[in-house]
Structures are given as structure tokens and as C-alpha cells.
Amino acid sequence: MNDFFNFVRKYLLEYLPLQRRFSENTVKSYRQGLNLYVSYLRDVMQIPTNRITFQNCTRESMQGFLDWLDAERGCGATSVNQRLMVLRSFFKYSGETDCTYAAFSMDAATVPTRKAQGKTVEFLSEPALKAFLAQPDPRKRTDHRNRFFMILMYDAAARCGELLNLKLRDLRIDDTNPVVYLHGKGDKIRIVPLLPETVEHCRCYIQLFHDKMLYNKEEYVFFTKSHGARTQMSADTIALFMKKYGNTAREVCDEVPEHIHPHMLRHTRAMHLYRQGMPIHLLSEFLGHASYETTKVYAYADTEMKRHAIAKVDILRDGMPPPESLWNNNEDLILKLSGLL
Numbered sequence: 255m256n257d258f259f260n261f262v263r264k265y266l267l268e269y270l271p272l273q274r275r276f277s278e279n280t281v282k283s284y285r286q287g288l289n290l291y292v293s294y295l296r297d298v299m300q301i302p303t304n305r306i307t308f309q310n311c312t313r314e315s316m317q318g319f320l321d322w323l324d325a326e327r328g329c330g331a332t333s334v335n336q337r338l339m340v341l342r343s344f345f346k347y348s349g350e351t352d353c354t355y356a357a358f359s360m361d362a363a364t365v366p367t368r369k370a371q372g373k374t375v376e377f378l379s380e381p382a383l384k385a386f387l388a389q390p391d392p393r394k395r396t397d398h399r400n401r402f403f404m405i406l407m408y409d410a411a412a413r414c415g416e417l418l419n420l421k422l423r424d425l426r427i428d429d430t431n432p433v434v435y436l437h438g439k440g441d442k443i444r445i446v447p448l449l450p451e452t453v454e455h456c457r458c459y460i461q462l463f464h465d466k467m468l469y470n471k472e473e474y475v476f477f478t479k480s481h482g483a484r485t486q487m488s489a490d491t492i493a494l495f496m497k498k499y500g501n502t503a504r505e506v507c508d509e510v511p512e513h514i515h516p517h518m519l520r521h522t523r524a525m526h527l528y529r530q531g532m533p534i535h536l537l538s539e540f541l542g543h544a545s546y547e548t549t550k551v552y553a554y555a556d557t558e559m560k561r562h563a564i565a566k567v568d569i570l571r572d573g574m575p576p577p578e579s580l581w582n583n584n585e586d587l588i589l590k591l592s593g594l595l
Contacts, residue, residue: 287340331368385507389499
């Protein structure tokens with residue numbers, strides 16, 4: 255292989271998973287992005303795969319690649335920008351590893367991103383959340399499990415995968431300050447405090463689902479049984495019961511969204527904490543975001559807070575008309591302020 259493909263191999267097999275500690279899914283996404291770029295060079299620019307080198311990776315080819323994603327593959331601005339981010343990351347790694355290729359990193363940095371529409375964060379209002387969590391019947395064993403899953407997901411603002419991977423050893427409910435250890439993206443661990451009500455739900459759940467005589471700290475907290483053996487719950491199981499509860503909740507509360515998905519509870523907790531005054535930097539740490547920029551989406555999304563802020567300003571004015579400008583009908587002042595006098 256030539257230098258280009260040698261760098262691709264080291265980037266995907268060593269740098270991302272071992273040095274950056276990126277998750278398997280993240281590495282898969284980066285691999286897909288680079289595969290698409292190679293496909294563009296091969297199929298559109300007619301460069302045989304074995305002849306693709308760094309010299310083919312010009313600013314024009316990168317720009318053409320993004321245009322191709324847009325026009326031929328129908329990718330939206332967000333997807334196009336994500337592919338550009340992959341190219342920038344790869345060429346930056348190549349340039350830092352070998353200064354011979356630093357120019358390609360500079361070229362990638364000059365390719366403009368596409369303007370994307372503002373993100374819309376779907377979350378549940380407080381009445382909708384209350385109606386949603388009231389749907390499982392705790393007298394039924396499966397509903398009891400499902401209700402606790404949703405309560406813990408909301409309280410900890412956990413990702414679905416984080417709860418599916420949760421083991422009994424990760425729950426520290428008997429400590430003075432009860433917490434849960436969540437294993438997030440890139441094997442990052444964050445410690446999240448639990449509310450007293452959640453701790454009580456947790457104790458009831460463990461008593462019902464985990465026999466004291468067979469208690470094993472390495473067992474998954476949430477499991478299903480297949481042929482008598484306990485197996486890890488699947489994301490499909492979560493999506494199905496949340497969809498069911500969402501449909502029934504909508505019958506009693508019209509604020510419940512049309513389509514409820516597991517990640518919505520994480521968004522809901524984040525929005526509620528933000529509205530209650532949690533600083534955005536602290537919220538970013540609570541959610542386990544790698545970048546503070548990711549958390550800003552909650553600030554942009556909260557139109558309700560913007561509406562209240564505007565209303566407060568109007569209350570301060572008490573309906574009075576805005577004050578008249580000092581320079582009104584004063585030509586000398588206008589000329590002076592503008593530097594003409």
C-alpha cells in the first residue's frame with residue numbers, strides 16, 4: 255500500500271480506537287466517511303484505487319466530494335458537514351504525523367461547511383412526562399421493570415446504551431450520596447447523583463428482579479430471559495415499550511408528542527435542568543458531552559425561556575412607548591455623532 259492507505263489504516267485501527275479512545279460506532283462512522291471519499295475519487299474522478307495518493311486529495315476534490323454527496327446522494331447539510339469533519343480530522347492526523355502532508359490539512363480547513371438549519375430538540379413538557387411515566391402498571395412485573403428503566407433514564411439523563419450496559423456494581427445506592435456510574439462513549443465514565451425517589455424505585459426493582467441468594471454484581475441491571483438464561487436487553491425492546499406508552503399517554507395528555515423515542519427522555523431531563531437554572535457548562539458535564547458546543551443546542555431550542563425573557567422586558571416598560579431618540583430633529587447632533595462635525 256502507498257502512504258495514503260497506510261495512513262488510513264493507522265488512523266482507523268490505531269489512532270481513533272487506541273489513542274483517542276473513540277467508541278466502535280464512532281470509528282465505524284469515520285470509516286464510512288473515508289470510504290465514501292475513496293469511492294468518489296475512484297468512481298467520479300476515475301482514479302483507480304491502487305493509484306489514489308495524497309496528491310489526489312486537493313481542495314477541489316474535497317469540495318467536489320461534498321457537492322457529490324449533496325447532489326447525487328441527497329445528503330443534508332448536517333451529513334455533508336460530518337463527512338467534511340472526517341476529512342479534516344484525517345488530514346490533520348496525517349499532517350501532525352508527517353509534516354510532508356501538513357498542506358493537505360490546511361486545504362481541508364479552508365473547505366467551507368454547509369449552512370444547516372437550527373437543530374430541533376424534541377422533549378416532553380412536565381405534564382407530558384407525568385402522563386408518560388404513569389402508563390406502566392407497576393403491579394405487572396414487566397411494566398415494573400419498564401417504569402424503573404424510564405425513571406432512571408430521565409433522572410440520570412442517560413443514553414439508552416448506557417442503561418443497557420449498566421451492571422449491578424454500577425449502582426451505588428447504599429452510599430451516603432447515592433450515584434450511578436454510567437459508561438458513555440469512548441469508555442468514558444461519568445458519576446451521576448440520584449434523587450431519593452429514584453433510589454427507592456431502584457431498591458424495589460432490585461428486590462423484585464435480582465435474587466439476594468444469587469446476587470452477582472457483574473449481572474446486567476436490565477435483562478430479558480431466553481430459554482431460562484438471562485441476556486442483555488436490546489434497544490428494540492426499549493423502543494417498543496416506549497412507543498406503546500407514548501400512544502396511551504397521548505390519549506390522556508395532548509402535549510405528548512406523536513413519536514416518542516428513548517433518547518427523548520435524556521433531552522427532556524436536559525431541558526428541564528436548563529430551565530431550572532443549571533449553567534450550560536455544568537449541564538454539559540452532567541450529560542457527558544465531549545464538547546460544550548454540543549450542549550448549546552438546548553439553549554437554542556428553549557423558545558419558552560426566550561418568550562418569558564421578552565415578556566419580562568415588556569413588563570418593565572409597563573406598556574409605555576419606547577423613549578424618543580436624543581438626536582431626533584437635531585441635525586447638528588447627528589452630524590457630530592457620525593464624525594462629520
